[in-house]
Amino acid sequence: MSPTLADVSTAAVPERTGGPQGPRLVPALTVISHPLPRRVGERLSLDALPAGREVALSRNGPDFSRPGAVLGQPLNDPFISRKPLVLATGSRPGAVRLTNSEGGTRVAVAGSPLEGTWELSEDEVAAGVPLELGGRVVVLLHAMEPESSTAPSDALGMVGESTGVRRLRQHIQRVADLDVPVLIRGETGTGKERVAQAIHQRSRRRDGRFVSVNLGAIPKELAAAELFGSQKGAYTGATQSREGFFRAAHGGTLFLDEVGEAPPEVQVMLLRVLETGEVYPVGGTAPVKVDVRLLAATDADLEERIRDGRFRAPLLHRLAGYDLHVPPLRERREDVGRLFFHFAREELAALGEAHHLDNEDAWAEPWLPAPLAVRLVRFGWPGNIRQLRNLARQLVIGSRGQPRLHAEPRLEQELEVAAATPGAPVTPAASEPGAEPRAGATRRKASQVTEEELLATLREHAWDLKASADALGIPRPSLYDLIDKSPNLRTAGDLSPDEITRAFEAHAGDLDAMARHLEVSRRALGRRLKELGLTPRE
Numbered sequence: 001m002s003p004t005l006a007d008v009s010t011a012a013v014p015e016r017t018g019g020p021q022g023p024r025l026v027p028a029l030t031v032i033s034h035p036l037p038r039r040v041g042e043r044l045s046l047d048a049l050p051a052g053r054e055v056a057l058s059r060n061g062p063d064f065s066r067p068g069a070v071l072g073q074p075l076n077d078p079f080i081s082r083k084p085l086v087l088a089t090g091s092r093p094g095a096v097r098l099t100n101s102e103g104g105t106r107v108a109v110a111g112s113p114l115e116g117t118w119e120l121s122e123d124e125v126a127a128g129v130p131l132e133l134g135g136r137v138v139v140l141l142h143a144m145e146p147e148s149s150t151a152p153s154d155a156l157g158m159v160g161e162s163t164g165v166r167r168l169r170q171h172i173q174r175v176a177d178l179d180v181p182v183l184i185r186g187e188t189g190t191g192k193e194r195v196a197q198a199i200h201q202r203s204r205r206r207d208g209r210f211v212s213v214n215l216g217a218i219p220k221e222l223a224a225a226e227l228f229g230s231q232k233g234a235y236t237g238a239t240q241s242r243e244g245f246f247r248a249a250h251g252g253t254l255f256l257d258e259v260g261e262a263p264p265e266v267q268v269m270l271l272r273v274l275e276t277g278e279v280y281p282v283g284g285t286a287p288v289k290v291d292v293r294l295l296a297a298t299d300a301d302l303e304e305r306i307r308d309g310r311f312r313a314p315l316l317h318r319l320a321g322y323d324l325h326v327p328p329l330r331e332r333r334e335d336v337g338r339l340f341f342h343f344a345r346e347e348l349a350a351l352g353e354a355h356h357l358d359n360e361d362a363w364a365e366p367w368l369p370a371p372l373a374v375r376l377v378r379f380g381w382p383g384n385i386r387q388l389r390n391l392a393r394q395l396v397i398g399s400r401g402q403p404r405l406h407a408e409p410r411l412e413q414e415l416e417v418a419a420a421t422p423g424a425p426v427t428p429a430a431s432e433p434g435a436e437p438r439a440g441a442t443r444r445k446a447s448q449v450t451e452e453e454l455l456a457t458l459r460e461h462a463w464d465l466k467a468s469a470d471a472l473g474i475p476r477p478s479l480y481d482l483i484d485k486s487p488n489l490r491t492a493g494d495l496s497p498d499e500i501t502r503a504f505e506a507h508a509g510d511l512d513a514m515a516r517h518l519e520v521s522r523r524a525l526g527r528r529l530k531e532l533g534l535t536p537r538e
Contacts, residue, residue, distance in 0.1 A: 025143040025163065026050055027087075027096055027125055029057070031064060032337035033138040033373035035077060035366045037357040041161070041338040042066055047146065049089050049096060056084035058105075067147065067161040078362055079134040081105040085114075087141075094122025096141065098131075108132040111374055111460060112453055112471075128333035130374045136366050138373040142334050156198040158191070159342045160335030164327035168195070175322045176202035181274075183259075183319045184297040186326030189386030192297035193257060195326055200253040205293050208252025213245050216261030223266040224282050228273070231283030246279050246290045253293045259319065260300030260311065267312045274318040294319070329381040329388060336377045339385060340368075343392035344405075351400055368405050375415035413516065416459060446478035454482055455489070463515045463522055492524035497532055504529065509537035 027050075030043040042064035048055050055062065059080040065072025083104035090097040099117045100107050107114040110129050120129055120141065128142040145163040156169050175182055176199045184192045193212060200210045218226050229244030245254060256262075262270065273279050274294065278287035296319045305311035329336065341357065348354045356367045381387055391411070399406045407415070449472055461467040469479040483489045495518060507513040511529070514536075515522040529536055 024050075025126075025145055027141060028144040028334075029064070029131075029139045029141055030334040030337070031075075031137070032130060032140050032334075032377050033366060033368045033370060034075070035136055035362060035364055036359060037341055037367065039064070039075075040341050042072065043144075043161075043334070044072075045144070045146070046087060046096075049087065052089060054086055054088045056086050058082050058084040075133070075137055076362060077134060077137050079105075079136050081134075085131075085133070090119045090121075092121065094125065096120050096125055105134050108374070110378060111371070111456060113450065115448070128377065130377045132370050132374055135370050138337075138370050138377070140334050140337075140377055144334070154202075156202070157194060158198070159339050160332060161338075162327070162332035162335045164332050165335065168324065168326060171322075171324055172198050173202065175199065175324075177204055178322075179204070179293055180321035181294040181296065181319055182322045182324060183316075184295065184324045184326060186297070186299060187328045187384055188299045189384035190326040190328055191385050192299075192326055193255065195324065196253070196255045196295045196297065199295060200255075200293075203253065203293060205252050209249055210253050210255065211245055211249040212255045212257060214257045215266060216258035218266065220263040220265045223263065224269060227266070227269060228279040229281040229288075231281055242281075244279065244281065246273060246292055247288065249292045250290050251292075253295060256294065256296040258298060259296040260298035260302055260305060264310075264312075267315050271312060271315045271318060274315075329384045333377050336388070337373070339388055340376060340392055343389045344368075344396055347393050347396040351396070353396075353400070356403075365404055367403075372405065372407055372412075372415075375412070379415050446474050446482055449474060449482060451486060451488065454486065458489075458519070459516075462512060463520060465521050465523070490520065492518075492520040492528045495520065495525075495528065500525075500528055500532060501534070504534050504536075509535070511536035 027046040028043050029046065031039050031041060034040055044055075044057075044062055044064045046055055057075075059075060059077060059082050061074045063072035063074055081101070081104045083101035085101070085105060085107055086099045088097045088099070089095070097117060097119045098107075098109065098114060100114050109118055109120075109131060111132070125141060126143045128140050131139050131141055133139065143163075145166070154169070154173070156172055158165055158169065172195065182196075182199060184195050186192050196212075197210060200206060213227075224230075225242055225244065227245050229247055230242045256270075273290070276287070277289060277291075279290055280287050300311075302311050302316050306313045306316065329339075345354060345357050348356055359367065376388075376391075383390075394411065395405055395407060398408060398411075453472070457468045457471050458465075461471060465476060465479055469476045472479065474482075483491060499518070500514075503514045503518055507517065511522060511526055515525050518525065526536060
């Protein structure tokens with residue numbers, strides 16, 4: 001019996017508990033950015049933490065290594081202190097506690113400076129938390145599945161070593177040499193066609209053709225001719241015979257992308273050929289036998305479309321001989337560094353500037369600035385890998401001829417705003433002996449919040465005062481006091497009507513954009529707009 005989605009889709013989604021679906025995930029550190037670009041992607045398993053032992057991270061140890069490699073080396077950055085950042089188990093299951101040594105390396109947790117001891121929950125670790133060390137090296141604290149000797153050694157053309165990607169590779173190898181149809185599910189931009197190509201290249205049909213078709217782009221009036229071929233003169237405009245995609249893929253693989261967008265008429269045609277193995281060319285009088293391995297992909301919820309009557313259940317059952325799920329980029333943040341540098345190298349090579357990534361001088365300034373690396377790893381990536389590739393191209397071309405990567409203010413703002421959305425805010429843990437951490441933010445004194453941290457947190461949370469107060473671990477009244485006392489901040493009440501009106505016109509009434517531009521509370525700005533008779537755009 002063919003596996004169901006429930007059986008195999010979890011191949012790309014990490015679990016935090018053990019059991020029949022796999023071993024328990026353990027915390028790990030993966031290098032996202034380093035002055036020596038070849039170090040990106042190296043990682044350190046923190047399997048000592050579940051065993052109750054501490055890990056002391058410093059310039060001289062422990063060793064980071066490539067997945068599968070035997071030997072490794074410490075971070076070795078001269079700006080990272082020999083005094084360690086100590087990682088230990090937290091007060092709750094799966095939590096990780098960070099304690100910075102006095103006089104040690106300057107550390108930032110998800111962009112906020114670390115002072116004393118912070119505790120990260122199991123959910124935060126599972127989502128991935130970037131640690132910035134000395135303003136130069138960025139490592140991601142995340143959860144990973146312990147390496148297995150049975151893990152595929154072939155990367156299958158995929159960049160990354162996250163748990164989701166490693167499991168996906170395993171399932172590709174299990175199904176590739178079979179002739180069963182495969183349904184590949186995943187969000188747009190996750191690389192579903194790359195998965196289909198990997199299956200074809202490792203199948204018995206590897207010497208045959210790989211034909212890719214976007215079903216969402218075929219008009220229903222031409223679907224039969226496009227898919228199954230046509231005879232000359234079969235319809236107006238048919239000046240010559242057409243082979244059709246099914247016959248073109250005979251002996252090979254046919255990849256049907258966006259199968260969820262297929263019109264009802266096309267769905268009926270597909271079901272017929274899947275059941276009979278025969279196609280009827282338009283204008284032909286006899287069926288033609290075809291030998292095709294069918295792979296299909298979709299970002300749609302086909303089960304929901306079946307309930308709505310927009311997709312045929314028998315077709316889904318025919319397509320899903322084996323079901324694969326491609327994880328979104330936000331679920332594989334430890335791969336962001338390697339993917340970014342992979343795409344950046346391609347773009348740099350095209351510009352004749354690939355030497356930027358061949359640096360071996362440990363004292364040199366990082367080509368990818370640490371704050372930008374943090375933004376990249378915290379970004380939500382709604383467009384997934386395709387969006388990351390486009391951004392890498394934008395950054396590389398925008399920095400052409402410069403010694404280091406530079407992001408325009410517009411790009412930095414986009415990354416900063418989006419960085420506030422995924423996951424829960426990282427909050428400091430109680431450091432007093434015997435203190436009982438609570439769910440959410442642990443309270444601390446407003447006097448512990450620096451001016452730099454205050455401004456960074458407000459910008460990160462798009463001037464949402466409640467979210468900012470929660471992230472800082474202080475009550476909202478204390479946040480109001482800090483804003484009032486700050487020489488660098490103002491409130492919506494400080495804005496003149498002319499300034500508000502100009503911002504309203506410049507941003508076409510977009511309240512969120514106005515709040516970011518004016519750097520004031522969104523809610524308070526909304527009240528000022530109402531007072532001035534201006535209606536913000538929803």
